[in-house]
Amino acid sequence: MRLSALPAILLVGLFLAGCTSSSGPDSLTAGLPSKETTSSVARGPVPTTDVGQVIAQAEAHQEQLAWAGQVPQPQAFESMTTEGMAVPAERPVALVMPQNPGTDASPRRRAQIYSHQFRDAHPINFGKASPRKLAVHGVDVSRWQAEMDWPKLRTQGANFAYIKATDGGDHLDPMFKTNWKRAKDAGLKRGAYHFFYWCRTAGEQADWFIRNVPRDPDALPPVIDVEYNGESSCKYRLSRAKTLEKMQVFMDKLERHYGKRPVIYTAPDFYRDNLTGEFKDYPFWLRSVAAHPSQVYPGRKWLFWQYSGSGLSHGVEGRIDLNVFHGSEEEWHRWVARG
Structure with a gap:
């Protein structure tokens, strides 16, 4: 069927305008984000921040902890949700270890070791096996020590500190965030410990610890505190x-996440009932405030000895737990360097 002249002219004009104009429907969306998605992740506008600012923001974000909001997840692994709480997915230990741990071109500077200056409200005479003969002393703390002068505490002989982080599956020590930051600022080697609650699943407790304790490569290995508690609900x-099974589940999860084998803290009665001859490949931190560990835990190799629960120090009001590393100053530096 033939077209009249006028409609034909109009159609030709519209066609030519479409070829030369940039004001069509496609141009209205130019510069806007695409509505396409990849792996179910919606794309957003490309930020205009310069690269240096992005790097600075990323470094600042690394220090944020779980109590400040969303839990940071490793980019290389997926995450799952348990009871509304984001937790890291399971992954092999090998994937969180450095590929060439012995090829670090920039060796870390060794921290100064301060000599023991602590006092004790109830001193014990350990004889020739006195902890004073060992070089590297430290403390463990929780909210019960309240505000502390960390720089002063360090010069008194606290070269390391284990800081109470969590217990059970829902309690965070209210002083953990403050103590974690201030201990590092004062130059102490720091680590976090979890008080194990026997009426909660081991997996839930591990997830709770991971949610609240940052993965800091310079931190000491995490600690699982296993003991009887008469005041517990x-x-x-x-x-x-069953005790050994729950401990193993908890420790395996922490080792996968932090890439460091956890330390086991325990007391004499709990050790006697559950841990004699067990976990020979794990480092132990032993409470023994009346005698040397060799007398209380015969045959057990140990890494840390808690020798007093009544320590006194400048920088702390009240009493504080005192501990010592089983080795020389040189052995301490080598152990810390190995991570």
Whole structure:
């Protein structure tokens, strides 16, 4: 069918305008984000911040902890959600270890070791096996020590500090954030510990610790504190087999996440009932405030000795737990360097 002249002219004009104009429907969306998605992640506008500012923001974000908001997740792994709480996905230990741990071209500077200046409200005479003969002393702290003068505490002989972080599956020590930052600022080697609650699953407790304790490559290995607590609302005493099983689940999760084998802290009665001869490949931190560990835990190799629960120090009001590393100053530096 033939077209009249006028409609034909109009159609030709519109066609030519479409070829030369930039004001069509496609041009209205130019510069806007695409509506396409990849792996179900919506794309957003490209930030205009310069690269230096992005790097600075990323470094600042690394120090943020779980109590400040969203839990940071490693980019290389997926995450899952448990009871509304984001937790890291399971992954092999090998994936969080450096590929060439012995090829660091920039060796870390060794921290100064301060000699023991602590006093004790109830001193014990350990004889020739006195902890004073060991070189590297430290403390463990929680909210019960309240505000502390960390630089002064360090010069008194606190070369390292284990800081209470969590217990059970829902409690965070209210002083952890403050102590974690101030200990590092004062130059102490710091680590975090978890008080294990026997009426909660081991997986939930590991997830809670991971949620609240940053993965800092310079931190000491995490600690699982296993002991009897007469003041706890949990009155169960599990069988030895069940106790060891729960501990193993917790420690495996922490080792996968932090890339460091956890340290086991315990007391004489709990050790006697559950841990004699067990976990020979794990470092132990032993409480022994009346005798040398060799007398209380015969045959057990140990890394840390808690020798007093009644220590006194400038920079701290009240009493504080005192500990010592089992080795020389040189051995301490080598152990810290190995991570």
